[in-house]
Every structure is written in structure tokens, then in C-alpha cells.
Amino acid sequence: MSEAKRSSSSVPEGAVAPGERESRLRAWARDRIGWDDLVHLAAKKRVPVHRYTIFYYLGGMALFLFLVQVATGILLLLYYRPSAAEAFESVQYMMADVPFGWLIRSIHSWGANLFVGVVFAHLISVFFLKAYGAPREMTWVTGTVLLFLALGFGFSGYLLPWNTLAFFATKVGTDVPAQIPGIGHLLSRILRGGSDVSGATLSRFYGIHVAILPAVTTLLLGAHLLLVQRHGMSVPRSVEGKSRRTIPFVPDFLMRDMVGWLAAVGLLAALAAFFPWELGVKADPFASAPAGIRPEWYFLWMFQGLKYLPSKIAGIPGETLGVLFFSILAAALVAVPWLDRRGKRGVAVAAVVVLVGAAVLTVLALLPVPSPAKP
Amino acid sequence: MKSRLVACGLLLVAASSANADPSTPPKAPNTCVDCHFALDDARVTPPVKAFADDVHAKAGFTCVFCHGGDAREEDQEKAHDARKGFIGKPIPRRIPELCGKCHSDPALMKQYDPSQRVDQLSEYWTSGHGKKLVQGDTRVAQCVSCHGAHGIQPVKDSRSPVSPTKVAQTCDHCHGDAALMAAYRLPSDVYEKWSRSVHYRARVVKADLSAPTCNSCHGNHGAAPPRVDSVANVCGTCHVTFVDQFKLSPHWEPFKDMGLPGCVACHENHEIVHPTEAFLEEGPESKCSSCHETGSAGARSAAAMRADLTRLDGEIRRATELVDRAAEAGMEVSRVRFDLVSASNALTTARSQVHLFRPSALHASVAEGLTVAQKAAAGGEARLKERDFRQRGLFVSLGLILLSIVALVVKIREHDRRSGPPTQE
Numbered sequence: 001m002s003e004a005k006r007s008s009s010s011v012p013e014g015a016v017a018p019g020e021r022e023s024r025l026r027a028w029a030r031d032r033i034g035w036d037d038l039v040h041l042a043a044k045k046r047v048p049v050h051r052y053t054i055f056y057y058l059g060g061m062a063l064f065l066f067l068v069q070v071a072t073g074i075l076l077l078l079y080y081r082p083s084a085a086e087a088f089e090s091v092q093y094m095m096a097d098v099p100f101g102w103l104i105r106s107i108h109s110w111g112a113n114l115f116v117g118v119v120f121a122h123l124i125s126v127f128f129l130k131a132y133g134a135p136r137e138m139t140w141v142t143g144t145v146l147l148f149l150a151l152g153f154g155f156s157g158y159l160l161p162w163n164t165l166a167f168f169a170t171k172v173g174t175d176v177p178a179q180i181p182g183i184g185h186l187l188s189r190i191l192r193g194g195s196d197v198s199g200a201t202l203s204r205f206y207g208i209h210v211a212i213l214p215a216v217t218t219l220l221l222g223a224h225l226l227l228v229q230r231h232g233m234s235v236p237r238s239v240e241g242k243s244r245r246t247i248p249f250v251p252d253f254l255m256r257d258m259v260g261w262l263a264a265v266g267l268l269a270a271l272a273a274f275f276p277w278e279l280g281v282k283a284d285p286f287a288s289a290p291a292g293i294r295p296e297w298y299f300l301w302m303f304q305g306l307k308y309l310p311s312k313i314a315g316i317p318g319e320t321l322g323v324l325f326f327s328i329l330a331a332a333l334v335a336v337p338w339l340d341r342r343g344k345r346g347v348a349v350a351a352v353v354v355l356v357g358a359a360v361l362t363v364l365a366l367l368p369v370p371s372p373a374k375p
Numbered sequence: 376m377k378s379r380l381v382a383c384g385l386l387l388v389a390a391s392s393a394n395a396d397p398s399t400p401p402k403a404p405n406t407c408v409d410c411h412f413a414l415d416d417a418r419v420t421p422p423v424k425a426f427a428d429d430v431h432a433k434a435g436f437t438c439v440f441c442h443g444g445d446a447r448e449e450d451q452e453k454a455h456d457a458r459k460g461f462i463g464k465p466i467p468r469r470i471p472e473l474c475g476k477c478h479s480d481p482a483l484m485k486q487y488d489p490s491q492r493v494d495q496l497s498e499y500w501t502s503g504h505g506k507k508l509v510q511g512d513t514r515v516a517q518c519v520s521c522h523g524a525h526g527i528q529p530v531k532d533s534r535s536p537v538s539p540t541k542v543a544q545t546c547d548h549c550h551g552d553a554a555l556m557a558a559y560r561l562p563s564d565v566y567e568k569w570s571r572s573v574h575y576r577a578r579v580v581k582a583d584l585s586a587p588t589c590n591s592c593h594g595n596h597g598a599a600p601p602r603v604d605s606v607a608n609v610c611g612t613c614h615v616t617f618v619d620q621f622k623l624s625p626h627w628e629p630f631k632d633m634g635l636p637g638c639v640a641c642h643e644n645h646e647i648v649h650p651t652e653a654f655l656e657e658g659p660e661s662k663c664s665s666c667h668e669t670g671s672a673g674a675r676s677a678a679a680m681r682a683d684l685t686r687l688d689g690e691i692r693r694a695t696e697l698v699d700r701a702a703e704a705g706m707e708v709s710r711v712r713f714d715l716v717s718a719s720n721a722l723t724t725a726r727s728q729v730h731l732f733r734p735s736a737l738h739a740s741v742a743e744g745l746t747v748a749q750k751a752a753a754g755g756e757a758r759l760k761e762r763d764f765r766q767r768g769l770f771v772s773l774g775l776i777l778l779s780i781v782a783l784v785v786k787i788r789e790h791d792r793r794s795g796p797p798t799q800e
Contacts, residue, residue: 049797095707102707102765245797252794255787259780266776273769276705 045229045249050239052129058122059228060257064264065115066221069153072108073210080160082206084199087162088282095279106272112154114264116298119150127336127351131234137337139231142224144334149217154296156209162202167283168293170205171197176306179323198285294365301361302326308361329354405446406454407438425526434487441465441473467513471499474518498597505597514555516598521545537595539584543569546589568646587613607637614638620730652688655681655729679734683741684725690748691718697755704762711754718748 029035047056079098081090094101123143126132132140159170174197178188193200247253295303302322309318332339340347411423426432431440439446443460445453455461465473475496477483484491499505504515521537528535536545547566549555556563569575569589577586592601592609601609611618621627621637630637636644641654641662653660655677657669667673694715702708721744728737 046798092707092709096710245799247797251790252787255783255790259783259787262776262780262783266773269769269772269776273765274705276707278705279707279709 041229042250043248045232046246047249047253048233048235049245049247050235050242052236052239055122055125055129056233056253057257057260058118058125061260061264062115062118062122063221063225064257064261065111065118066217068111068264068268069108069115070214072104072111075104076108077210082160082203084162084202084283087160087202088279091161091279095276102276103269103272106275106277107268109277110268110271110275112157113296114268116150116154116296119147120298123147124355126234128348129234129236130340131236132337132340133234134337136227136231136234139224139227140337141334142220142227144336146217146220146224148330149213149220151298153209153213153217154298156205156213158296159197159202159205160209161279162283163280164283164287164290165280165293167197167285168289169295170201171289172293172303173295173299174201176302176319176323179317179319180327181320184320196285297362297366300365301358304361304365405437406449407442407444407446410451410454422525425523429525429527430529431527440477467517468508468511470517470519471496471505471508475499495596498594502594502596502598503600514558516549520549539588540579542590542595543588565645568643572645572647573649574647585613603634603636604631606639610638616727617730620728624730624732626732650726652681652684655684676732676734680729680737683734683738684722684729687718687722687725687741687744687748690745690752691715691722694718694748694752694755697752697759701755701758701762704759706758706762708755708758711751711758714747714751714754718744718751720744721747 026035047053076094079090079094079101081087091105094105096102126140126143155170155173159166174188174191177191178184180187189195191201191204192198193204294300306319306322309322311318313321336347408423408426411419414420423438426438437446438444439460442465443457443462444455445459445461448454448456455463462469478491479493479496481493484493499517500509504517507515508517523536528538530537530539532538533540535541543566550561551563551566553563570579574586574588577583578588590598591612593599607618607621618638629635630640642650651660654662657664657674663673663677667677698708698711698715701711721740725737725740725744728740731737
């Protein structure tokens with residue numbers, strides 16, 4: 001049979017036809033990495049089609065932005081120097097002298113914000129579509145922990161350029177754990193690598209940002225994706241009985257995903273070109289804190305909330321109660337699948353209250369600070 | 376039971392009295408205060424009230440230290456007995472010596488404030504005020520005219536009329552009185568002129584207490600106008616470099632010979648405004664043309680210095696404008712700004728070198744400044760070009776991304792058409 005085929009084709013003797021080369025490659029891959037199983041798995045995966053399908057794209061978008069962060073972060077590592085003496089200057093050098101250094105840094109900074117925003121949106125959509133119900137509890141848990149890790153990336157990365165704003169915002173941020181009774185001060189010291197924010201904090205945050213968090217995130221992300229693959233896409237109850245239409249993940253859904261990813265790349269490029277991420281002024285630990293210091297937008301509601309709390313509530317420091325409240329909120333978020341077992345509306349109502357409260361506090365924190373009256 | 380409790384209370388009161396600080400002597404009676412306060416008289420009561428907050432009262436001094444008399448006597452005649460040193464209200468001519476009795480005594484002053492000077496009285500007699508007072512002119516200022524009489528506060532206390540921020544108004548109280556100043560043929564617009572000066576702006580508007588007020592140049596207790604030949608020394612207390620250069624300039628000797636008051640000849644005395652390059656060119660603001668005729672060597676030197684300074688100033692402005700534009704576009708400009716600071720420093724040096732009055736003296740600083748300013752301008756231009764490159768690159772990239780999206784959408788549609796509607800499970 002193969003002899004007949006070879007004689008009928010125009011391929012010269014000794015040469016390999018393109019189709020045959022492909023089949024040889026596939027055979028090689030099949031024998032070594034089980035390629036056919038992967039193709040089968042991809043072909044088996046299907047995505048439900050209904051009026052909420054658009055929310056399925058948020059997970060893919062978050063994954064894509066995470067990969068952008070990994071790629072740009074690795075490039076930044078080639079020039080960044082993690083010490084109080086050189087960090088600022090190395091970023092300055094990247095922004096001014098390294099070809100396309102400005103682009104990589106700006107994309108990394110803007111990308112971080114988009115990533116956190118998309119992760120939030122993904123979480124909110126999964127929450128309101130109640131996709132955390134059995135058997136997807138662990139998918140939800142890994143997702144919420146991934147959100148906390150994303151916030152950890154944002155917090156640790158904010159200090160790395162070692163500018164005034166980041167320095168003082170980190171000072172405020174690392175003061176927050178100190179409010180926890182008993183172990184608070186120890187936690188704050190561990191975070192800072194000393195009693196105050198210093199070069200030791202920078203080294204520590206660098207290690208957390210480029211080694212510890214990526215390792216933990218990779219493991220959890222793997223688990224999260226595996227669970228999504230294991231349980232398939234959740235269909236909201238409101239549309240469950242109405243339609244059972246699906247499309248294949250590869251290539252139908254993936255191609256649609258890619259449209260979003262290309263748009264995200266365009267948006268990041270535009271932001272980097274028109275609004276390059278500012279570097280500011282080098283941190284001076286001996287200078288007084290400048291007016292209007294504040295953390296990244298996703299921490300603003302907590303920052304503002306702690307500011308509004310009275311110094312004492314029933315004899316307990318207000319900030320301690322605030323930190324306790326945020327800790328309970330985080331624990332409740334992780335435990336949502338178990339808190340919402342009876343399918344009542346209480347959890348959803350509480351979530352709406354928290355979201356509206358957080359939005360109001362964020363807006364209040366973004367309002368311009370009135371300048372002090374001149375004497 | 377009740378009587379036992381009362382007894383315990385009495386014992387506690389007695390014990391607490393016995394524990395009172397034994398080092399504090401019982402307060403001596405002060406009938407001056409008792410009577411003058413009780414009189415509630417507009418002439419004698421306010422001084423008693425004001426004295427309660429006086430720095431001397433806080434140090435333990437009482438009325439009799441200045442006014443004499445006996446504060447233990449309840450009878451007015453006995454209290455006001457001249458044999459006990461009672462002098463009543465001191466006459467102005469006697470006030471400096473009265474204050475000097477303590478303030479010129481180093482041993483006494485050391486007990487209260489070891490850093491306090493004790494030469495105020497001797498200085499006062501050298502002042503314009505002191506000289507006139509000796510001649511019997513009691514309208515001139517003496518101690519209480521400036522420090523007050525009964526509510527005296529330390530100079531560093533902002534309530535004191537001679538505190539650093541109030542001293543000019545205190546001087547103006549008399550020196551702004553046109554009728555009073557006319558008698559001495561002195562101007563009464565000194566405060567107004569000073570309030571238009573760079574010194575006023577620094578001291579009052581910018582709250583820089585190192586900037587001079589009246590006593591910085593005239594002295595305080597020995598207040599007198601600087602002599603013509605000492606003006607440069609007075610200004611040189613702060614403007615050291617300018618005066619050093621001026622002394623090396625070809626103007627120094629002729630100014631002395633002509634009796635011109637050094638710095639004041641060009642910069643005025645009280646209305647010292649911000650100097651500009653216009654001082655060097657012909658026109659209403661010119662300082663040189665009042666002595667140097669048009670076309671003379673002096674006028675040509677002034678024009679050469681002005682041209683150099685104007686050129687450097689213009690180049691710095693151009694560079695600043697470029698760098699600001701680049702910064703607004705989000706470009707990294709910190710190193711270029713460092714160059715701008717160097718160029719501005721060179722301009723400041725060149726401006727100070729004007730006091731050498733030799734064009735060649737400032738030319739080197741101007742040349743150095745021009746080089747750095749041009750480098751900064753080139754840096755600004757390069758960053759603006761980089762911004763344009765980025766934006767062009769962005770549009771090309773966005774075009775490619777858009778094309779890819781369109782191609783992908785076309786591919787999706789084609790794929791959907793071929794594979795049909797979503798599968799019904």
C-alpha cells in the first residue's frame with residue numbers, strides 16, 4: 001500500500017512527503033508525551049452556550065494577563081537590582097536607556113492593575129452565577145486564594161521601584177498586620193524584616209514577588225485549571241433547563257478567547273504609550289511622608305475604611321476591629337460554598353452590601369485631598 | 376463612727392499641709408498689687424494686670440525692683456516713701472539706666488539667662504536714639520518703646536513686639552509717623568519700601584527668618600544707619616560672595632573716592648528688588664547708564680555681560696520648556712532635569728560674577744552653563760522624538776492587532792458556518 005502511494009506521488013525517491021512528516025512527528029509525540037490523549041482531551045472539552053457565556057471569557061482573560069505578567073516580569077528581572085541603593089536607579093535606567101524598557105515596565109504595571117481587575121470581575125461573576133456549588137467547592141477555594149495571591153503580587157511589587165509613594169504606602173500597609181492582637185507586631189516585623197520599612201523590606205518583598213508568590217500561584221493555578229477541566233463549565237440554574245447547547249473549546253471558544261486577548265494587548269500597548277507608568281521620586285526614609293499617599297486602587301477601600309474607624313470601639317482599638325473584620329470577610333469569601341448551602345439569598349445580599357460599601361469607600365478615597373488652609 | 380471619719384479627714388489635711396514643699400518660701404505680701412488691683416483705675420490697674428504675665432514677674436521680680444518703695448506697707452504714704460527709693464513712674468531719660476541696672480550686670484544676668492547679652496545699655500548710647508536721649512529729646516525710642524513696660528515677653532516669644540516677625544512693625548510705629556520723622560528729616564516710607572523688597576518677600580511671605588528685617592542691618596540696641604563706607608560690610612554679612620567680588624572689581628576704589636554707598640548705589644537700601652539683566656542695559660531700569668554714557672567702555676562691558684546672561688537664560692528657558700513637555704508626556708526626564716539644575720547653577724554663578732564688572736570674568740561660567748543647557752535641551756528633544764516614535768509605533772501595532780482581530784473574526788464566522796450551530800446535548 002505504501003509502495004503504491006509512494007510511486008503515485010511526485011515525491012522524489014528518498015524524500016519525505018509533508019503529510020508523512022507530520023504523521024511521523026505526531027507518532028513521535030504520541031509515543032513520548034501522549035499527544036493523542038491531549039488532543040482527545042481538548043476535543044472532548046465543550047463550553048455551554050447561553051446568555052451568560054460571556055462571563056466564561058473572564059477566566060481565560062485572567063490567565064492570559066497572568067502570563068503577560070510572567071513574561072514582562074522575567075524581562076524586568078534582567079535589569080532590576082533589588083537593593084535600596086540601586087532599585088530606583090535600575091528602574092530609571094530601564095525607563096530611559098534600555099530599548100523598549102519603558103514599554104515592558106509600563107505593560108507590567110498596567111497589566112498588574114488589569115489582572116487584578118479581571119480576577120475581581122471573574123470572582124464576582126462566578127459568585128453571582130453561583131458556580132461554586134457542589135462539586136465545584138474546591139475550584140472556588142483555589143480561585144479565592146489565587147485572588148489573595150494576586151493582591152499579594154500587587155502589594156509586594158508596589159514597593160520594588162523604591163519611590164517615595166511606594167515607600168510610605170508600604171509603611172502604612174505593613175502597619176496593618178500590627179493591629180492583630182498578640183502576633184501582630186511579630187507579623188509586621190517579619191514582613192518588614194525589621195522594625196521599619198528599609199532595604200531589608202525591599203529584599204524580602206523582592207523574594208516574595210519573584211519566587212514565593214509565583215511558585216505558590218503556579219501550583220494553585222494548576223490545581224484550579226485541573227478542577228475546571230475535571231468538573232467542566234458550570235451552567236447557572238436559571239438557564240440550566242432551557243438549553244443544552246455547547247461548542248467545542250478548541251477551536252471555537254479558544255478563537256473567541258484570542259479576540260479578547262488581542263484586544264487586551266492593544267489596550268496595554270495604548271496605556272503604555274500614552275500613559276507610561278510614572279517612576280516618581282526616589283524614596284527617602286528620613287523624609288516626612290508626602291501628602292496624599294495611598295495604596296493601589298484595590299486596597300483603597302480597606303485603607304479608607306480603617307481611616308474612618310474611631311480610635312476605640314467598646315474599649316478595643318478601632319483598627320484592630322477593622323483588621324479583624326477584613327480577616328473574617330476573607331475567611332467568609334473562601335467559605336462561600338458552605339455558607340450558601342441552603343440556596344438562600346442572605347449571602348448574595350451580604351455580598352452586594354460589601355461590594356457597594358467597598359465601591360463607596362474607594363470613591364471617597366479617590367476624592368482629592370483638600371489642601372490645608374494657609375495661615 | 377461619724378466623728379472618727381471627721382478626725383481622719385482632719386489628720387489627712389494636716390498631713391498634706393506638713394508635706395508642702397519646704398524649699399518654697401511663704402509668698403511675701405505685695406501691697407502694690409493688692410492696692411493697684413483693687414483701685415480698678417484705668418491708669419494704675421492695667422500695668423498690674425499685665426505684669427502678671429511679664430518675663431520679670433515669672434523670674435520673681437516685683438514692682439519695687441523698678442519703682443522702689445515698700446511692698447510690705449499697707450499704708451500708701453509709707454509704701455510710696457521716697458526715702459525707701461520710691462520713684463513712681465520712671466521718666467524716659469532714666470529708663471535705659473533703670474533697665475541697665477540689671478541687664479548690664481553679668482553676674483546677675485547669668486543667674487537667669489547665661490546666654491543673655493549685657494552690652495545693651497552701652498550699645499544704646501551709641502545709637503541714634505541714645506545720642507538724642509542724652510541731649511534731652513524724650514521722643515526717641517528707649518527700652519520700653521520697643522519692649523513694652525509691664526507685659527514684657529522674651530524676644531523669641533511671638534507676643535513680644537520685638538519678636539522676629541514683629542520687629543519691623545514696631546520700628547514702623549515711630550518711623551512710619553510722618554509728623555514725627557519730619558522733625559528729624561527722616562523718611563517715613565521705609566516700611567512701605569521694605570515691604571516691596573525681596574527681603575520682605577523672603578521673611579514675611581516665605582517665613583524665612585534668616586532674611587533681614589530692620590535690626591539685621593541697623594542693629595537693635597545700637598540702631599543707626601550704616602555709614603556709606605560700611606554698607607558693603609553690612610550687605611556682605613549675608614551676601615559674602617557678591618561683596619568679595621565687588622571688592623575685586625574696578626568699581627571698588629572709585630566708589631570709595633566718590634563717596635558712593637557701595638551695594639546701595641545700584642540696589643537701593645530698603646526697596647531692594649529682584650535684580651534682572653535689565654539693570655545692565657540702557658533703559659528706565661538701567662543702573663549702569665546713570666554713570667556710564669552710551670558707547671563708553673563701561674556701557675559696552677555692561678552690554679556684553681547682559682548679552683551673555685540673556686543668552687544663557689534664554690537657553691535654559693528653552694530647555695526647561697522642552698523637558699517639561701517631555702515630562703508631561705510621561706517621559707523619564709530626571710537626569711535631564713539634573714542637567715537643567717547645573718545650567719541654572721552656572722547662571723547664578725555668572726550673575727554673581729557681574730559684581731566683578733568684567734565681561735571676561737563671567738564668560739567662562741556662561742559658556743559652561745550654555746553647554747549643559749544645550750545638552751538638557753537636546754535631551755528634551757530626544758525624549759519628545761521618542762514619544763512621537765512610541766505613538767507611531769503604537770498606531771502601527773494597533774493596526775496589526777486590529778487586522779489580526781478582523782482575521783480571527785472572519786475565521787470564526789467561516790468556522791461557525793462550516794461546523795453549523797452549537798450542538799444540542
